[in-house]
Structures are given as C-alpha cells and as structure tokens.
Amino acid sequence: MKNTMKIKVFFLTMMLALGALAEVKVSATCSRKAISMDESLRYTITVEDAKNVSPPQLGEKDGFRVIMGPSQSSNISIVNGVQSSSKEFSYELQATKTGKLTIGEAKIKADGKTYNLPKINIDVAEARKSSADSPATTETGGELFLELDASTTNTFVGEQIFLTITLYYKDVNLSGANQPELQFTGFNAQDIGNYQQDRQRYRGQIYNYIRFQKLIIPLKAGKLSIGPASMRVSVNVPVSRRSRSRDPFDDPFSFFQNYRTVEKNVLSEPLVFNVKNLPSQNKPKDFKGAVGRFALSAEVTPQKVKEGEPVTLKATLTGIGNIDQAVLNLASTNTAGFTVYDPVVDKKTSVADGQLKGIKNYSQMWVPLSTDVKELPAVSFSYFDTAKNDYETLTAGPFPLTVERSAQSQKVTVSEAIPVQRGGSPTIKILNQDIFGIKLESGEDALSSIRDKRLLIIFAILPPVIFLLCALLAYKRSKEEDPSFKRKSQAYSVAEQNLKKARKLKGKPEAIKDFCGYLSAALNDYVADTLNLPKGSISADTIEDAELKKEWQDLMTRIEMARFAGNYGPKCDNDQLLSDTSRLLKELRRTLK
Amino acid sequence: MKKILSMLFIIAFAAAAKASSFEAAKYFAQGNSAYTNQNYQEAITCYTRSAKEGLSSPALNYNLANAYYKSGDLGNAIAYYRKAELFAPRDADTSANLSRALSQTEDNIARKEVPSALRSFFFLYFYLGIMEQLTVAIASWIVAWLALSVFIISRKPGLRSAMIKFAIFFFVIAALFSASFLHKYYDASHQGVIVAEEAGIHSGPDASYTEIFILKNGSEVKVTGKEGSWVKIMVSQEEGSQAGWLESSQIKTIL
Numbered sequence: 125m126k127n128t129m130k131i132k133v134f135f136l137t138m139m140l141a142l143g144a145l146a147e148v149k150v151s152a153t154c155s156r157k158a159i160s161m162d163e164s165l166r167y168t169i170t171v172e173d174a175k176n177v178s179p180p181q182l183g184e185k186d187g188f189r190v191i192m193g194p195s196q197s198s199n200i201s202i203v204n205g206v207q208s209s210s211k212e213f214s215y216e217l218q219a220t221k222t223g224k225l226t227i228g229e230a231k232i233k234a235d236g237k238t239y240n241l242p243k244i245n246i247d248v249a250e251a252r253k254s255s256a257d258s259p260a261t262t263e264t265g266g267e268l269f270l271e272l273d274a275s276t277t278n279t280f281v282g283e284q285i286f287l288t289i290t291l292y293y294k295d296v297n298l299s300g301a302n303q304p305e306l307q308f309t310g311f312n313a314q315d316i317g318n319y320q321q322d323r324q325r326y327r328g329q330i331y332n333y334i335r336f337q338k339l340i341i342p343l344k345a346g347k348l349s350i351g352p353a354s355m356r357v358s359v360n361v362p363v364s365r366r367s368r369s370r371d372p373f374d375d376p377f378s379f380f381q382n383y384r385t386v387e388k389n390v391l392s393e394p395l396v397f398n399v400k401n402l403p404s405q406n407k408p409k410d411f412k413g414a415v416g417r418f419a420l421s422a423e424v425t426p427q428k429v430k431e432g433e434p435v436t437l438k439a440t441l442t443g444i445g446n447i448d449q450a451v452l453n454l455a456s457t458n459t460a461g462f463t464v465y466d467p468v469v470d471k472k473t474s475v476a477d478g479q480l481k482g483i484k485n486y487s488q489m490w491v492p493l494s495t496d497v498k499e500l501p502a503v504s505f506s507y508f509d510t511a512k513n514d515y516e517t518l519t520a521g522p523f524p525l526t527v528e529r530s531a532q533s534q535k536v537t538v539s540e541a542i543p544v545q546r547g548g549s550p551t552i553k554i555l556n557q558d559i560f561g562i563k564l565e566s567g568e569d570a571l572s573s574i575r576d577k578r579l580l581i582i583f584a585i586l587p588p589v590i591f592l593l594c595a596l597l598a599y600k601r602s603k604e605e606d607p608s609f610k611r612k613s614q615a616y617s618v619a620e621q622n623l624k625k626a627r628k629l630k631g632k633p634e635a636i637k638d639f640c641g642y643l644s645a646a647l648n649d650y651v652a653d654t655l656n657l658p659k660g661s662i663s664a665d666t667i668e669d670a671e672l673k674k675e676w677q678d679l680m681t682r683i684e685m686a687r688f689a690g691n692y693g694p695k696c697d698n699d700q701l702l703s704d705t706s707r708l709l710k711e712l713r714r715t716l717k
Numbered sequence: 718m719k720k721i722l723s724m725l726f727i728i729a730f731a732a733a734a735k736a737s738s739f740e741a742a743k744y745f746a747q748g749n750s751a752y753t754n755q756n757y758q759e760a761i762t763c764y765t766r767s768a769k770e771g772l773s774s775p776a777l778n779y780n781l782a783n784a785y786y787k788s789g790d791l792g793n794a795i796a797y798y799r800k801a802e803l804f805a806p807r808d809a810d811t812s813a814n815l816s817r818a819l820s821q822t823e824d825n826i827a828r829k830e831v832p833s834a835l836r837s838f839f840f841l842y843f844y845l846g847i848m849e850q851l852t853v854a855i856a857s858w859i860v861a862w863l864a865l866s867v868f869i870i871s872r873k874p875g876l877r878s879a880m881i882k883f884a885i886f887f888f889v890i891a892a893l894f895s896a897s898f899l900h901k902y903y904d905a906s907h908q909g910v911i912v913a914e915e916a917g918i919h920s921g922p923d924a925s926y927t928e929i930f931i932l933k934n935g936s937e938v939k940v941t942g943k944e945g946s947w948v949k950i951m952v953s954q955e956e957g958s959q960a961g962w963l964e965s966s967q968i969k970t971i972l
Contacts, residue, residue, distance in 0.1 A: 559817055560810040562752050562783050566745040566767075567774035583855045587862030594866040 150239040158247040164218040172210040174234035183228025192216035219248040266295030270392035282415040287338040292331040300358035308350040311340045345401040351394035408506035410453040416445015422520035439486040447482025463491040492527045608656040615653035622646035630698040640687035741772035757788040775805035791935035792912035796969040804846045822935035854894035861887035905971040918961030922947035
C-alpha cells in the first residue's frame, strides 16, 4: 500500500517537472482582418506553458482605440500525463479612421523573458450607412441601425422642431445602450422626457426600437445640418461553435459562456434643414421671438374696487411653439393712475402628438390710485404663425374698472408687498394679511419699579446716605488722630473728674491741701487742654476776657489761701470754693472755644 | 417687640405681593386662552384684570393691543402697542403690528418720524426701553456714590484718584440716562390716542364751545393740558398744528 502511494507521488512529480520544462509559446490573433468604422474586432494575445505572465503592453495602435479590455482567461489541461496551460488577454478594438491600419508589436513578459508579438494589418472601410434597404448587419447577422428624424426640415428661425433619434434592432441581443450624441451648430436643443422602448412595424418589418426625443430650435437662417447622431450600444454576440470543442472537459469554463459582449457605435444619417429668417415685413413692435400657434385669454377681478384696493389681472397664454420665448406685453410699473406690481408667472409644458405644448399663466396686481381710473389697459401678445406664414397679434382688454372713493387712505406698507423696481425680480406673493400673534409668556413686570416709588426713593437716597456715613467716619477718624483735638474734647470731663475728687475731700481738715490742689488742677488743666497749652504755663493773663480774668484771679487767691491757711474765714469755705470753681469752669467752657 | 412687628409686616407684604403676582399670571393665561378661542372681548377683560393685579409687562400690553385690534378697536390697540413699544422698543412683532394698525386709521395723522441720522446718534435713547434706561440711570447713580464713598474713606492716593474719576463718569452717565428716561416718560404721558369712534374737538373745555374739527378712532395726538374732565390736545400735520379740547373719556394716554 505504501509502495503504491510512493509510485503515485513519483509520477506526479515527474509530470510537473516535465510541464515546467515545456517551452513557452506566445501568439497574437485578430478576430477579423477587415472591418468597417462602425464595427470592432477582438485582438487576443495567448501565452502557453508559462508560469508567471505579466499583462502585455500593446504596441503602436495608431488608428485604433481600445473600447474594452484587457479581459483575462486561463486554461490548464493534463492530457496523457502531459500538463499544458494557457493564458489569454483579449482587447476589443475599434478603428478611428479608414485605410490600411496596423496593430503594432505588442510585448509580453512570461517567466522573466520578454516576447515580441508580430504586427497585424487590418483593412478599415467606411461605416456602413444604415437604411431600411441595407441595415447594418452585426456579426450575428441581426439588424441594428439608427434613424434621425425631424418634424420638419423646412423651417423658420425660432420655430420649434421635434427631433427623434430611434435605434431599430432585430435579431440582436442588445445588452445596453447609451444616450445618443448629436452633433449640431446653430440650434438650441433640449431633451424631452425619458426614452421609449417598444416594438413597431417599420418599413414592412417588425423592429424593436429605443427612441429618444429632443426639441431643437434653429437660431440662424441658412442650410443647417444636424447629426450624424451616434449611439454606443452593447451587443451580446454568440461565440462561434466551431471555435469551441464539444468536449466540456476540454474547456470547462467556456462551456457555460455562450456570448461575448461587443461594443458598437451606431451612426445615423445627418439631417439638413432649410432655415428661413422671419419676414421683416409686418413685424409687430412687441414681437419678442415667439414662433408657433398661440391663444390668449385675460380677465380682471374684481371689477369694482375702492381707490387703493388691488385688482388682479389674470392672463393665460396657451399654444404650440417656443413657449419660453412667448412673453406677454404687460404694462410697466409707471402706468399712470396705478401702482403696478411684477407679475407672477407660472409655466407648464407637455409633449403630445410630437409637439411641445405650453401654458403660461400671468397674475399681476394693480392698485388704482384714484377714482379717475376707468379701465385697465389692454394686454397684447405677438407671434409668428407658422401655419399662416405671417405675424399675428393677440389682444385682450381693455378691462373696464369702477373705482370708488375710499373712506380711508389706504397705505401699502412694506409688510404687505414690495413695490417692484423696473426690471426687478418678482415680488413676494401676499396671500393673507394679519397681525402677529400674542405672546404666551407674561414677561417681567417692567413697570413695578416705577410704580413702587418707595423703592425708587430708597435707591435714590441710600447711596448718598452711605456716602455721608463714610464722610462722618472719615472725619471722626481724622480728629481722633489729632492730639490737640483729643485734649480739647476731653478737657471738661478731666475737669469734672478733678471736681469730683475734690467733692469727696471737702470739709476734711487733713485733706485741705489735696482738696485745693484738685480745684486748682480742675481750672488750670481745663484751660491748658482747651487752648492746647503746656500744663503749668497757665496764668490769669492766659484768659483774655477781663471779667473772667478777675474772677479767675480772685478764685485762685482764695484757693491758695485755703491751701495754706486752712478752713479759716468765710472765703475759705469748702462748699463755696467748690461751687465757685464749678461755676467758673462752666463760664470758661462757654467762653473758650 | 418692635422688631417682631416689623418682621410680621414684611412677611405679610411679601405674601400679598406674591398672591397678587399669581393672580395676575392666572388672568394673563386666561386672556391668552380666550384670545386663542377668538373671544377677544373676554381676552380684553382678562388682560385688564391682570394689569389691575399688578402685571404691566410689554407682553401684556402687546397682547391687550392685539385683542383690541382683533375686536376692531384701533384706538386702544394703538395706545397699547405704543405702551408695549415704550418698554420693548426692539420687539419686531410690536413694531409690525403697530405699523399695520396705524395704516388702518382713517385720519392720515402720523407721528413725525425721527431722522435716521439722529436715531443713529442717539441710538441708546431709541434702542433701550424706558425701564432699561431707568435701570441704567439708577445703577450708575449707585455706583457713582459708592465710588465717592471709597474715595473719601481710602488713604491710598492711587485708589482715591481712580475713584473720583470713576464717580464723575458714572454721575455723567446717570444724568444722561435720567434725562433720557424723564424725556420718554414725559413724552409718553403727553401722548394720546383717540379711542372714541369719532371725537369732536372743541375750541374750549366744554361742549358749548364750537366744534372745530373731528378726529377718528386711532388718531395720535399730543396732550397739552387738562381742565376738569376735558383735555387739551394738539394735532401735528404737514400744513400746521391744530389744537382743541375733547372729553377725557375719548382719549387714552400712553402712560
């Protein structure tokens, strides 16, 4: 059993070794040698028996462009014990010009070695014209062609032309189609709606079709060409059965792959238009370029108003044609007797029966300013009628209006409407007028402080009171720091204290000296403190008042007599001395400042 | 004992004030509800009771004006819009509604508009409401006196110098804003709106005097005097001023 396993491993190793030793083969092929401008070809580079392959570098491909690729595929097969592998790089190329074109040398690197691939010559012919008689034939034999059609080719400048670009196809597996591209100058074009996809009988045969619609308006006169229209489509092309082995094991991946996708650029025939200028004869003054067929209707409501009240002019313009160019000739803002506001214009367009139909609604507010106004001026619209080959002017109005005198002079405020400046943008459309609603929060009581005068008085008086207190404080502090002030302010109380001490000693013979000393000190110290003089320097001359001076001398003599002679004699009566001293002190207090 | 009595008085006063405030808010809310239900007369009654209870906010005056406007009384509406504007001049709703109400008055009497240059120069006068001006004036007054107090107490020369400058500056501010407040207050208390449908203006303070002209509801006039139940008014127009007397019940002053 073990031996059998060993043998299998040996053979497998040998096979791989043989495979590795196989020679690398490189080739380049083209699906077709001759194509037309509207076709593409497949360019394939195949590398066989290589382990490591890098993507190839295409050579000079002047006249070709890659529209798809590279797409890669690999294949490994073991036949009779021999392994083979291959790798393919495919490109879808399309010619950009006609003639004998060459796909240049491509280079590819396989197993570290660079291989050059040979040039391939391709004949490129003009694109085949698509027509019902000779529709373009795809590689599968189906039909695929593009038709460009216009509602008219004999037209006027400004006239709308309905253009259809239709891709017809039959027996073709179409997997995708891009928007068509249209080359034109001298036209204004716009797409209309989405594309349509359906089946229809076209020139005796049933075709599938994809249709795109455009609206074009010639901008100048002359022979104008439009197109060719081009459309890029993707077609699923069945892979040729001859190129495929019937044995699914031969190429297991290609067994399920029935189609490959081919990109095609389909072209149509160009269209030539004979565009004529609009006649200058009979051209109305208010003609602004509208071409087609139009109708106008207008009304004014209400027809009876008071001066200053607005009326609304409603005008409707309907028709077939370049509705964008259709501009109603309305009165300007400086119409006498009115305040006129910019019109509000509403436009709608629709496509029906291959024609663009439009409706334009005008709404304009007019405010008559006086009762002299009897009518609103007429509105008019001029266009070129393509059916009649002549200009037409439509008119509506004038509109009779009854303006009554207003009981009040109506003023139009900014909140109601914004007057229009000439050439300005449309105004705001006022639907209704009303005041702003109520406030839900009551807010702070703003008047309470004003009504509560007590609070106001407190606020007004309190700060100056605080200031006065501070001033008082400052004054007191400054005086307290002055020693002379301090002596003076305390002088009387010191004298009172001396008198109090003397009163305690009165009538005591043993304390007569102290008694007299206190009385003398009360007088002397009081004068010294009050006049800020040194104590002991006080004499009768210090006192200026003559009467007081005499009294002072008399009392001091009596005190001195009592001090040295004792309580002898009426003049030394203690009570008398005490009362006289007290009285003199009061006199001095009143006199000395 | 005295202290206890004073405290009791203060507590009672505060409680009464709070109760009054609560009642005012209740009537205000009822007024809003009535207004929302388009019952404008009831809304006016509720708002008026709220005002009697002590509420006098710009919102109340604004809502009251709206209720008068909706009930068709342009005169009272304009008077209350003016009052709301006096306290909240920056409120856009008030200005818009006032403009709208004024535009609907029958007499084409408009207050003289202050030139925009002057409004820009005295922007604080026009930008701040009367109460805001009073607040600024009082605050400046207090700050000025406090700065002066610091100046007199302080012993630091630098601080004293700064404080005296500070005090002078705020005294000037207080004086300016006081003047502004007083001017607005005086102006508003002499500004009246005709609230009667039609008010006959007489040449003297009695119905026996000749009727000179008629003013319609919503006309704004200047009140220049009063005698008994008659008010002297002056109407400014482009072609000159007209003066006359009317009954005080026919006019409402802003303040």
